[in-house]
Amino acid sequence: MRGWKPAPHILLLLPAFVVLAAVVVVPLLLSLYSSFTPFRLTRPDSIYTFIGFRNYLRLFADQEFWVAFGRTVLLLTIALNLEMVLGLFLALLVEKATRGQRLLRTIMMFPMMFSPILVGFQFKFMFNDNIGLVNNALQSLGLTDRAIPWLIDSQLAFTSILIAEIWSSTSVFAIFILAGLMAMPKEPLEAAKVDGCTPLQSFRYVTWPFIMPFAYIAMTIRSLDIARAYDIVKIMTDGGPAKRTEILWTLISRTAYSDARMGLANAMAYVAIFLSILFTILFFRQLAKARQQIGAEW
Amino acid sequence: MATVSLKNLVKKYGHLEVVHAINLDVADREFVALVGPSGCGKSTTLRMIAGLEAISGGHIHIGDREVNNLPPRQRNISMVFQSYALYPHMTVAENMGFSLKIAGKSQDEIASAVADAAKTLGLEELLDRRPSQLSGGQRQRVAMGRAIVRHPDVFLFDEPLSNLDAKLRMQMRTEIKKLHAKVQSTVIYVTHDQVEAMTLADRIVIMRDGHIEQVGPPEEVFRRPATRFVAGFIGSPTMNLHNAVVSDGRLVFANGDTLPLPAQFKDRVSAGQKVIFGLRPDDLYPTGHGIHSGEAAEVHAVEVPVSLTEPLGNETLVFAEFAGQDWISRMLNPKPLRVGDRINLSFDLSQSHLFDAASEKSLRG
Numbered sequence: 001m002r003g004w005k006p007a008p009h010i011l012l013l014l015p016a017f018v019v020l021a022a023v024v025v026v027p028l029l030l031s032l033y034s035s036f037t038p039f040r041l042t043r044p045d046s047i048y049t050f051i052g053f054r055n056y057l058r059l060f061a062d063q064e065f066w067v068a069f070g071r072t073v074l075l076l077t078i079a080l081n082l083e084m085v086l087g088l089f090l091a092l093l094v095e096k097a098t099r100g101q102r103l104l105r106t107i108m109m110f111p112m113m114f115s116p117i118l119v120g121f122q123f124k125f126m127f128n129d130n131i132g133l134v135n136n137a138l139q140s141l142g143l144t145d146r147a148i149p150w151l152i153d154s155q156l157a158f159t160s161i162l163i164a165e166i167w168s169s170t171s172v173f174a175i176f177i178l179a180g181l182m183a184m185p186k187e188p189l190e191a192a193k194v195d196g197c198t199p200l201q202s203f204r205y206v207t208w209p210f211i212m213p214f215a216y217i218a219m220t221i222r223s224l225d226i227a228r229a230y231d232i233v234k235i236m237t238d239g240g241p242a243k244r245t246e247i248l249w250t251l252i253s254r255t256a257y258s259d260a261r262m263g264l265a266n267a268m269a270y271v272a273i274f275l276s277i278l279f280t281i282l283f284f285r286q287l288a289k290a291r292q293q294i295g296a297e298w
Numbered sequence: 299m300a301t302v303s304l305k306n307l308v309k310k311y312g313h314l315e316v317v318h319a320i321n322l323d324v325a326d327r328e329f330v331a332l333v334g335p336s337g338c339g340k341s342t343t344l345r346m347i348a349g350l351e352a353i354s355g356g357h358i359h360i361g362d363r364e365v366n367n368l369p370p371r372q373r374n375i376s377m378v379f380q381s382y383a384l385y386p387h388m389t390v391a392e393n394m395g396f397s398l399k400i401a402g403k404s405q406d407e408i409a410s411a412v413a414d415a416a417k418t419l420g421l422e423e424l425l426d427r428r429p430s431q432l433s434g435g436q437r438q439r440v441a442m443g444r445a446i447v448r449h450p451d452v453f454l455f456d457e458p459l460s461n462l463d464a465k466l467r468m469q470m471r472t473e474i475k476k477l478h479a480k481v482q483s484t485v486i487y488v489t490h491d492q493v494e495a496m497t498l499a500d501r502i503v504i505m506r507d508g509h510i511e512q513v514g515p516p517e518e519v520f521r522r523p524a525t526r527f528v529a530g531f532i533g534s535p536t537m538n539l540h541n542a543v544v545s546d547g548r549l550v551f552a553n554g555d556t557l558p559l560p561a562q563f564k565d566r567v568s569a570g571q572k573v574i575f576g577l578r579p580d581d582l583y584p585t586g587h588g589i590h591s592g593e594a595a596e597v598h599a600v601e602v603p604v605s606l607t608e609p610l611g612n613e614t615l616v617f618a619e620f621a622g623q624d625w626i627s628r629m630l631n632p633k634p635l636r637v638g639d640r641i642n643l644s645f646d647l648s649q650s651h652l653f654d655a656a657s658e659k660s661l662r663g
Contacts, residue, residue: 185381185383187379187381187382187383188383188384188385188386190350190370190377190379190383191377191379191383191384191385191444192385192396193349193350193369193370193371194348194349194350194370194371194375194376194377195371195376195396195397195400195444195448196371196397196400196401197371197400198371201400205385205396205400206385209385209387210386210387293386293387294386294387
């Protein structure tokens with residue numbers, strides 16, 4: 001090492017590089033590499049067998065994977081849209097409140113304060129077909145005399161998960177849109193009133209374009225959230241029964257840990273990440289467009 | 299085109315009354331300026347006419363319609379806001395045509411109306427730009443364009459020039475005046491700038507604390523202010539206003555200095571009455587440097603020390619000490635003066651004002 005004199009700025013940056021390499025770059029490269037091997041946790045030496053794209057080829061032909069993939073996209077699409085609409089209504093209502101707005105905002109954020117695992121348990125209990133609150137309520141009200149198999153029927157279980165997901169995260173949209181509403185200058189709205197707009201037209205032509213960027217930010221964040229959804233589903237149905245509610249990450253974790261096929265699971269994970277990147281690019285494009293439209297200076 | 303009439307118009311916020319039963323009639327095609335210091339209720343009044351604020355009492359008529367409870371969109375008015383209030387996501391053309399689009403006009407109609415307005419305001423080059431790409435003056439012009447495309451009954455201006463720099467403000471002031479001459483419609487214009495009000499309006503409404511102090515043509519509110527407040531508010535530099543007591547046909551100031559009681563007020567005051575004496579800087583000048591070529595009839599000269607000068611080029615404002623207070627005088631054809639110089643100051647008493655100290659109302663007949 002004699003004679004090797006790194007410039008001070010490189011020397012000072014080195015610790016950061018080392019830490020980043022250790023916790024991000026090396027695991028990333030290792031997992032990428034392992035997706036090209038038949039690596040099984042039970043057979044550590046299998047990591048040295050290079051099999052090229054065989055894991056990926058297998059995935060593309062794997063119907064189970066594509067069903068989970070499709071289900072994740074479906075969950076993402078429905079949840080995002082419903083959360084968007086509900087969050088918008090919530091934000092508009094809270095913004096109208098003249099008193100206690102702070103309190104309302106805080107209450108609105110309560111669902112975000114709970115761990116998704118706990119939300120999962122709560123909804124698992126509520127939707128339980130024997131002792132759950134939902135069936136209890138429906139039966140007490142005389143709407144049905146059957147025990148509805150909320151978490152067992154494929155479509156009902158999907159709906160139940162959707163409800164839990166929406167309950168816990170609608171406030172993300174509400175908060176962002178509310179921020180947009182509060183940052184919005186009031187004069188253009190007054191100008192719209194004078195220009196002859198009904199309240200609905202004011203919303204359509206003035207308010208909505210202004211809060212769109214805020215909605216897109218919320219969408220980006222939430223699309224990443226849902227694309228990696230795991231905890232609520234794991235607790236409520238664990239992808240079952242019989243894989244009726246399997247989504248990407250429950251499938252990946254099962255493949256990696258229960259089946260111990262780490263190589264294949266890593267290949268799946270990379271495809272899943274690709275999905276996330278795709279959505280992020282999509283929403284950021286929209287965001288840039290919307291921002292430019294309102295002439296935002298941020 | 300329409301008249302606007304306010305009858306006993308009241309605005310309350312909770313228990314706080316900010317506009318106290320004001321009455322005002324604006325004639326068709328008249329340009330009326332509401333002027334007053336901030337918080338005097340002028341903007342609130344305008345917003346009530348626009349329908350952006352609910353009224354707490356009284357009546358508003360536009361034309362022969364009572365509009366008390368009509369939403370803004372049914373009043374056929376247009377408004378120019380202080381902050382321009384353009385729609386940031388629309389181009390200039392879309393901004394200007396928006397009201398017509400909402401009204402369900404055809405594309406062709408909108409396009410020709412926008413083109414007309416753009417031509418009037420010199421905005422043809424900018425029609426495809428967005429507000430964020432425009433300068434303050436251009437934005438202001440777009441805001442006016444948006445107002446004129448609809449041919450509304452009444453134009454409402456809410457301090458439209460306050461956000462512009464001094465030079466641009468003067469330029470836009472001229473343009474607004476030209477515009478009014480061209481479109482010939484009823485205008486109600488709110489400003490805190492008395493110069494804007496004087497230069498633009500057919501009639502000025504001076505407001506203070508939610509009351510109307512005086513209504514009249516610019517010349518009249520300048521020449522014959524009805525109250526001390528109007529006297530102090532209108533005119534630049536402001537009128538010299540100093541307390542005095544009437545005694546033996548003279549005005550006695552706090553420190554004992556006196557001026558002769560102006561002839562026109564001789565029969566209107568009684569001995570011992572507390573008054574406020576007012577004289578515009580134009581009517582107070584170093585002898586030989588006044589506006590009037592010859593000496594006017596009722597001039598009283600006093601020798602006083604100079605306490606400050608503000609040279610403006612063609613004239614100098616001379617602050618001189620008399621009766622223990624600073625008086626502003628206007629010196630035409632100025633000659634250099636230094637602080638402490640003693641000059642002969644001419645008081646043109648025929649132009650003076652006298653207000654009752656208690657009621658602050660003019661003692662002029």
